[in-house]
Amino acid sequence: MTGERILVVEDNPLNLKLVRDVLDAAGYDVVSATSGEEGLRVAAERTPDLVLMDLQLPGIDGTETLHRLRRDGMAPDVPVVAVTAFAMAEDHARAERAGFDAYVEKPISVRSLVHQVRQLLDGRVS
């Protein structure tokens, strides 16, 4: 399959590399950013089909970045997935309230990440 473009916004280089390599291997076109501001730029230039966003980012955080992405006119059907720490129920609640389409728990499970991304991309067929 595929070639769909996924934007990964993640400030930790190792985690970014892990997610990038796994999605790469699954055949996606991965673009990345290490801050919210950079994420906004990349999203505007490369029009991703899905965004994976860490909630805790330097500068503007994940939630704020999401708001700006939507405000700046990113297609509303592009799923934006929050990446949250496990056992932080309040993070889940915050992600939900902030309007994320889904969340992925850390530590990211290689198998379920690929599965979840696939489901979200399939689900947005309107």
Added chain:
Amino acid sequence: MADQTTARSSTAGDSGGVDRALAGTRDLAVATEEILAALGRAGANSGEILDIVIERAVRLCRAHAGQLHLNEGDVYRLSRGSSLVPDAFRRYSLDHPIARDRRSLMGRVVADRTTQQIGDVLADPEYGRQDLQRLSGFRTLMCAPMILHDEVVGALSVWRLEVEPFDDQHVELLSAFAAQAAIVLRQVDLTTELESKVDQLETLRMVGQAVTETLDPDEVLSRILRGAVEIADADGGFVAAYDDADGSMEVRVLTGDQDDLLARLEAAIDDPETPNVFGRFGTAAIQGELLAIPDLAQETTDPVVDVLLADGWRSLVGIPLQREGALLGHLVVERSTPGGFAADTHDALLTLAAQSTAALVNARLFRELQTKSAELEVASRHKSEFLASMSHELRTPLNAVIGFSEVLLDRLFGELNERQDEYVRDIHNSGRHLLELLNEILDLSKVEAGQMTLEPTVFRVTDALEYAASLVRERAARHGIRLSVETAPDVGTVSADELRFKQVVLNLASNAVKFTPDGGAVDIRAEVLAGELLVTVTDTGVGIPPEDRERIFESFQQGGRGVAREEGTGLGLTLSRRIVDLFGGRLWLESQVDVGSTFGFSIPMGTPSDAGDGKGQHPLLLLVDDDRASLDLVTAYLEGAPVRLVRAHDGEAALRCLATDRPAGVVLDIRLPKIDGWEVLSHLRADPSTAHVPVVIVSVVDERTRGLEEGANEYLTKPVSRDELVGALVRAGLPMTPLTGAGVEGAP
């Protein structure tokens, strides 16, 4: 001298004298009876009784008038007079007391302690109180001493306006009356003393009570001060607190509104001449001595005394406030007149100080405790923040360790040889173990901070047990351990926090597998007993010796038995017990060395099965969503609404709940594990018993048309605001009285 007749001159042998003696005795008996009756009368005051004594003495002695003097230091002053004592004489006598000298009859009587008379005062060359004679006109004067405890406390006199000496009978009568007057005085003294003691005790009691009613140290001091002023009948006062860290005194409370006095006092205390000593006050207090200054004007210069004198103080008494030898402060009361305070006032103040200091110590301890607990709260918050940030910092690299090793184990980028596979598996397991430890530490700190909140849902006990078993089955199989799950037929669903319930069962099951030798057995069982759900995990392990049975519930303590194949975190049992506590149940252990152990826990059975069919109960609303945050949000939206809520995390649980709990309405998500929302909806509409139940779909999936076609009453797309949700429920036929308070806004 012929005029001066000594009392008791004999008239015996005179028969008329016998008759008169008899009459006199009778008269005296009657008078005594009257006096005793008056003494016994409740409420009779001393003056009233003494007046009776004087009047009877005058009448029976056939005198013109009579009077009673009381001792006052070196002199005797008029206390009471009979009805015929002229007013001018009365007034004059009050200002001119009688000295103990031979110039007056009374002076001689108190000196000689005998009853005496002067036949004619004008003929007595020694008599020197002509001033009194002129005002009263007396000529023959008789006086008897009132003796009490060997002291002449007063004198009773009678007189005639003509020169006519009293006979022996009268001398005896007056002596007897004087003795009775003395008794009256003693009685009255005792009564007055008793009454004032009772008053004082009552005041002390009330002050003591008032003092212990507050835990504010300054309020305690001010109540002590108010009580002291009342007890001492003082005009004012202050209390200074002693700080034994630097030996300083600080005025903490003053009577009245005297900010300027306070300022001047502080200035005097801070005088470099008397650094931190507080003048005479501090010295006395530190030495634990009572300080009495009867007249401040007579004092040698002291900076504090000067200030007080300038403020109108004339006399004062200072009491050290001590507790077990330690000085706490100094209580000072004052009067604006010189003269000082009586000794019994000192005693009362000392008593007050003694009984109040405990309250003061308590108040101070309480204040310290408050400060300490505020500090502890801050420390505990810091700990929580530290744990939260540490767990984040530790997780980030762990994510990489676990993630990359998983990529390798999944052969995402090629084959591994056997040894590489083994090492990568070790890395992965170690990473998982560390993460588990981290999560348990975080959970435990949440429990301890009281921040772990349970989210009860209704779930099937068997499912939870099977889930836990499935996670340890592989390991059990590797070691040839037989693993079974048995649920009694009457165990259906339970209302509890499903995630935490599973966590406990999993912990017990994995412990059992870890510590059971190869070829053993682990049985997980559930039954209902006396309204409680009992879950037990029994193994055929080495057992736990009695001395270890409590220890293993402590953090980082593991059973020291045999060779542990796998290391646990050492926190699992501690955490499990705390979680079961939160459930309102208990976790216990039964064990026999070399036979095995049974860990069990009980939790109260929820009663979600009584459906919302009237009886004044609110209808039951089933919330179906796999996302806890969404459920929390909906729950928050519906707080205060006339509904009871029950949750289901997947389609299967939703269908079970529909069958058993008969909810009056359903809020349904579409994307669900196991059975999705569409399937739940079609089952529900196909079943005649649930076909009528209103359904509101709340989902990220925007398929409104399909939803309504398949039988949903309302269709909302996430995110949903409270007003949208409540509006949809009302339109679907679920009565929602208007909710109060500001609407919780959902995301735009």
